[in-house]
Amino acid sequence: MTASMYILLLLAFIFANIPFLTPRLLGIFPLKRKHFGHHLFELFVGFGITAGLARLLESRAGSVHPQDWEFYAVVVCLYLIFAFPAFVWRYFWHGRNRE
Incomplete structure (x- = not known):
């Protein structure tokens, strides 16, 4: 693997986790409450x-x-796996530790 592939994987990991780590929409626009729809939108943009x-x-x-649909299905699943740590932190650990 080349250095650009490692950088691409690192960027994919960062883009997959940012929606769950920041209260701002796309990291720019402040929101009072960010709901799951905002997170899905940011995941789509990052992807x-x-x-x-x-x-x-x-x-x-x-x-x-050229790629078939199987390639894109695997890539989407890999991207969602990358997002899993921040998702768990946001919805399971962070919510529980607030109280």
């Missing part, structure tokens, strides 16, 4: 940025390989 960056890196390394 889009990560996918776009991955495609850019692949095109710079050579030709872009």
